[in-house]
Amino acid sequence: MQLQFVGCGDALGSGGRANTCFHVTGAAINLLIDCGASSLPALKRLGIAREAIDLILITHFHGDHFGGLPFLLLDAQFTRRARPLVIAGPQGIETRLKQAMEVMFEHSSKTPQRFELSVAALEPEQARRFGSVTVTPYPVVHGESGGPFLAYRIEAEGRVITYSADTEWTDTLIPAARNADLFVAEAYYYEKIVKNHLSLKTLEAHLGAIGAKRLILTHMSDDMLGRLDKLPYSAAQDGMIVEL
Secondary structure (H helix, E strand, O other), X not given: OXXXXXXXXXXXXXXXXXXXXXXXXXXXOEEEEOOOXXXXXXXXXXXXXXXXXXXXXXXXXXXXXXXXXHHHHHHHHHOOOOOOEEEEEOOOHHHHHHHHHHHHOOOHHHOOOOOOEEEEEOOOOOOEEEOOEEEEEEEOEOOOOOOOOEEEEEEEOOEEEEEOOOOEOOOOHHHHHOOOOEEEEEOOEOOOOXXXXXXXXXXXOOHHHHOOOOEEEEOOOHHHHOOHHHOOOEEOOOOOEEEO
């Protein structure tokens, strides 16, 4: 099983990085975690076949995590996708997706799909199975608009991947990432404390309780990107592949 960082940047494109989108594949799984606005060109640049993707998990409705879906779905129509696709995310995702489709491409939400499209709303701390993938969402803290906000614990093929999503520190990250094979965590700032985002120093204080086997930092501002060569942790880069 592997995870490839299609995009690992923040909403402002710090460091020239693409918006958040991770591609997870294995013997019997093929899914995306988030689909930020720049995801379709990033997927094409990396040569990732969109037709093979079965599941897209959305953490919240900010454009750098959700805004690529209208483009991905329009691309699926024009390339005559036949494979079923499931999009899952926080409560309200069906309405939000229709709204986004209409904002980006008028009448597109009413166009009959050439393929079977299912949209599923997830409940916090209630595991949901999609084929051979088990997804458990955990509520996180990232403001008042653009939510609900979810972190994901993803179990498949004997491995566990957790993604914190965008969040300030919340204790729900401990069960979400406990003993995970890979914990992909936001580290927006190095030590500066701000609402709705996580600093590396804050995260460090809780790593012992989390006990993840591997940590990779993502969604970093210029403050963090300027320190990467001095950090004792792995940091995501667009296109980077992690074997699990």
